[in-house]
Each structure stands twice: as C-alpha cells, then as structure tokens.
Amino acid sequence: MLIDCKSLAKKIEEETVELLKNSKKQAKLVSYALNPDPSTVSYLKSQQKKAQTLGIEYVMKIFDNSQELVENLKKDSQDETVHGIFVAHPLPKDIDELSVVSLINPEKDIEGRNPVNLGRLFFGIEDFAPCTAAAVVEILTSTTSLEGKKAVIVGRSVTVGQPVAVMLLRKDRSATVTVCHTKTKNLVELTKSADIVVVAVGKPYFLTPEMVKEEAVVVDVGINVVEGKVVGDVHPDVEKKAFLTPVPGGVGVVTTSILMYRVARNAFRGG
Ligand SMILES: NC(=O)c1ccc[n+]([C@@H]2O[C@H](COP(=O)([O-])OP(=O)(O)OC[C@H]3O[C@@H](n4cnc5c(N)ncnc54)[C@H](OP(=O)(O)O)[C@@H]3O)[C@@H](O)[C@H]2O)c1
Structure with a gap:
C-alpha cells in the first residue's frame, strides 16, 4: 500500500497559505x-x-x-x-x-543545516530540524503510532539518518531506534524485524520485499536516476506487503512543503 504523501504536503501548503495571508x-x-x-x-x-x-x-x-x-x-x-x-x-x-x-x-536556516539547529534537536527543539528528516517524521506520525515501535534507519547522514534517529527518540514519540550503515552486520535481520524502516542510502532498489515484514511502514528517502527515471532506494514491490512512500511524490514533496512553511512562519513571526 502506498502512503499518500501528496495529501500531507497539500495540508502543510494550506497552513502555509494561511500564514502568508495573515503575515504583515x-x-x-x-x-x-x-x-x-x-x-x-x-x-x-x-x-x-x-x-x-x-x-x-x-x-x-x-x-x-x-x-x-x-x-x-x-x-x-x-x-x-x-x-x-x-x-x-x-x-x-x-x-x-x-x-x-x-x-x-x-533563525532563517529553513533547511536545518546550521550546527546551532542540529544542537537544538537534542533538546527536542525541531523548528529548524533538517528538513528531509522533518518530512520523514511528519510522514511517520501521520501514518502510524511510534511509541515502543522498533524503527530501523538505514543510512547515517547528518541531514537524514542521524536527525531522524534523534527525532524518533524524543519522549513524545519514543520509538526504539537502530541506525544502520555500511559496517552493520545482519542488516536483513534488523530490517525484517522492524515495524518502521527508513531508507536513506542512495542506492536504487536497495531494500527488497524479502527485507521487510508484513505491514511494516517503510519510508523511502532515496532519489536516484535510472535510465532517465527517478527511482527510490526501495524496490516498488515492497508496496505489496508493507506501507510505502512513493518516489517520486513521497518524501520529496513533503520536504518542499515544510521548507516553504518555514519561510511563511518566519515572515508571519516578523523575523
Ligand atoms: N527526498 C529528499 O528530499 C532527499 C533529501 C536528501 C537526500 N535524499 C536522497 O537520499 C539518499 C541518501 O542521501 P543522504 O544524504 O542521506 O546519505 P549519504 O550521505 O549519501 O549517505 C548514505 C548512507 O547510506 C549508508 N549506506 C550506503 N550503502 C549502504 C549499504 N550497502 N548498507 C548499509 N548502509 C549503506 C552509508 O553508510 P556509511 O556511513 O557507512 O558510508 C551512509 O550512511 C540519496 O539518494 C539522496 O539523493 C533525498
């Protein structure tokens, strides 16, 4: 089953339009x-x-x-x-x-790259969390409950994997998080036992159906070009057994709406 990310992006955009309308x-x-x-x-x-x-x-x-x-x-x-x-x-x-x-x-760092904003993450302040990570968390919270769930993140970049881990650990979410990378052993065992899998590796079709359990929630962050077509890090057949974000039209569209929302919020606040 595909997760409807476009509706989520539209909802964020509506909030953005409202902020812009009310901004001086x-x-x-x-x-x-x-x-x-x-x-x-x-x-x-x-x-x-x-x-x-x-x-x-x-x-x-x-x-x-x-x-x-x-x-x-x-x-x-x-x-x-x-x-x-x-x-x-x-x-x-x-x-x-x-x-x-x-x-x-x-305060203008809408993508969440400045180390001050990365530091704020550890205190649970996410106004300027890395934008793609914020999109992943927004998709997850609108799709499933997180408390006590086993979340496996594949990829440990500063912009996606690591901030997603910190955000899922926040006490009001309280997932149990494992972060994987190229030196991880038994990756398949880990992904297969997870309720939630976030994949940000930059390798087309990296995560295959055999690597996920039935009805898991899978977020595909990858953007790869194969024969002129944009594809994710997750094999599309994963959709047959799990809930999956599409590529294109998934994490990317939510990321862009969050980016614009933050600009509108700053203008509204008068910053
Ligand atoms: N949708 C969006 O808005 C958006 C935004 C940002 C990025 N992306 C896409 O997301 C993907 C990842 O980008 P990124 O910047 O987060 O990551 P990145 O900096 O390219 O790093 C890739 C990560 O994947 C891990 N990895 C690579 N091969 C692996 C393997 N065989 N097994 C386990 N882990 C493996 C690497 O491990 P090591 O650390 O051990 O090398 C690394 O941590 C790219 O396709 C990028 O284009 C999309």
Whole structure:
C-alpha cells in the first residue's frame, strides 16, 4: 500500500497559505548555489515555481566563487526582509561545508543545516530540524503510532539518518531506534524485524520485499536516476506487503512543503 504523501504536503501548503495571508510582511526566500550541476539548477527552478505559486518572493543566487557566496550569505543573514536561506548541496569538495552553513542565521536556516539547529534537536527543539528528516517524521506520525515501535534507519547522514534517529527518540514519540550503515552486520535481520524502516542510502532498489515484514511502514528517502527515471532506494514491490512512500511524490514533496512553511512562519513571526 502506498502512503499518500501528496495529501500531507497539500495540508502543510494550506497552513502555509494561511500564514502568508495573515503575515504583515512579504515572505522572501533566498536560495544559493555554488557552481551547481544541471540537476541542482533544475531543483532550484522547481523550488522557485513552488515559492511563486504560494506568493513567496524567491531570489536565486548562483555563484562561481565561494568568496562572493560567503559575502552574500553574511549580508542576507542580517537582512530583515529575508525570511529563509537555502544553500544547495553538495558544495564543491574543496569548500568547507561546515564553515559555510554556520554562516546561515539559525533563525532563517529553513533547511536545518546550521550546527546551532542540529544542537537544538537534542533538546527536542525541531523548528529548524533538517528538513528531509522533518518530512520523514511528519510522514511517520501521520501514518502510524511510534511509541515502543522498533524503527530501523538505514543510512547515517547528518541531514537524514542521524536527525531522524534523534527525532524518533524524543519522549513524545519514543520509538526504539537502530541506525544502520555500511559496517552493520545482519542488516536483513534488523530490517525484517522492524515495524518502521527508513531508507536513506542512495542506492536504487536497495531494500527488497524479502527485507521487510508484513505491514511494516517503510519510508523511502532515496532519489536516484535510472535510465532517465527517478527511482527510490526501495524496490516498488515492497508496496505489496508493507506501507510505502512513493518516489517520486513521497518524501520529496513533503520536504518542499515544510521548507516553504518555514519561510511563511518566519515572515508571519516578523523575523
Ligand atoms: N527526498 C529528499 O528530499 C532527499 C533529501 C536528501 C537526500 N535524499 C536522497 O537520499 C539518499 C541518501 O542521501 P543522504 O544524504 O542521506 O546519505 P549519504 O550521505 O549519501 O549517505 C548514505 C548512507 O547510506 C549508508 N549506506 C550506503 N550503502 C549502504 C549499504 N550497502 N548498507 C548499509 N548502509 C549503506 C552509508 O553508510 P556509511 O556511513 O557507512 O558510508 C551512509 O550512511 C540519496 O539518494 C539522496 O539523493 C533525498
């Protein structure tokens, strides 16, 4: 069974529209990229389209050198007319990503990359939790109960796997969490015994039906291109025995709506 993520994204968008309607300020999002590849440019364009549909002013800043990016980032972080800042990643390998994301004003860090916001996560503050992780948790809480459930997360990135683990452990959720990676032994045993499986590995069809139990809830974070088609990290046949988020039209659409919601919320709060 497929999990209906589009309805969830629509609900978040309706809340966004309501915030924008009641905001005294024009909401503004500035997105940055440094020497982006075509897929990043196309992602930024889709972001622009979504922002404009909602009535959010959108500025795309593409740079070919990090110094200019850093100078702009510092300025926009202090600019009261800017309510959200997004920096496309991955940044080129020679750039120290931590020093760049640390420049984003934590209160405008709609994607949740600044270490201040990652630290807040451990205190249960999720206003600026890493956006994709927030989408995963939003999907899970709207699909199933979490208390006491066995959740297995495959992938330990700072943007997805690890923050999802911290968020599922929060006392009002209280899942029992296992995080897996390339050195994990008996991965199949772990995923097969889980009530919830979150997969963020970046390998097409990594999780197969034999690896999940009947009626588990499976969240597919992966975005891979195979023969020109976008596919997830989970084999589509998993849908036959478990509840599965689709790709495309799953975690990605919820992530984008949360991103826009945060810009609107900041404008509404007058930040
Ligand atoms: N839908 C969205 O909005 C969204 C947002 C972000 C990312 N994504 C997608 O999600 C996927 C994961 O991205 P990411 O940035 O979270 O991860 P990442 O930084 O690419 O890391 C991949 C993780 O998967 C683990 N892994 C790889 N092969 C494995 C294997 N055979 N067994 C167990 N673990 C394995 C790695 O383990 P090690 O740590 O041991 O190397 C690592 O922790 C990508 O397809 C990406 O495009 C989607």
